[in-house]
Amino acid sequence: MPITAHEIETLLRESFPDAQITVQGDDGAHYAAEVIDASFKGQNRVQQQRAVYAALKGKMDGNNGELHALALTTKAPD
Numbered sequence: 034m035p036i037t038a039h040e041i042e043t044l045l046r047e048s049f050p051d052a053q054i055t056v057q058g059d060d061g062a063h064y065a066a067e068v069i070d071a072s073f074k075g076q077n078r079v080q081q082q083r084a085v086y087a088a089l090k091g092k093m094d095g096n097n098g099e100l101h102a103l104a105l106t107t108k109a110p111d
Contacts, residue, residue, distance in 0.1 A: 035061025036092060036099040048088035053110075062101035074109040081107035 038056040041064060045054050049070045058064035066085070073081045082105055086093060092100045 037061070038064060041066065041089070041092075041100065041103075044090060044092065045085065045088050048084070062099075064100065064102070065104040065106075067106040069108055069110055071110060073107055076109075078107065 038058055042054055042056045045052070045056075045066070045068060049068060049072065052068050052070035054069075055067045056064055057066075068081075068085055072084070076084075085105060085107055089100065089103075092098055093103065
């Protein structure tokens, strides 16, 4: 079953309730997301992206994942 941008945002909000989150895309499999959160301060990009992927709770895991591709931008607020 395809996943929606709203569902992705909801999953991300559970882990990053105070973040600025933007999710774009509407084909059910390919999305772009930007997550700006204070918890990323002092983390490198890999650490930030791992935290986001963990928040997606397996939705991108392997060939059976609901989410095929996610272009991800993460950063701490300025």
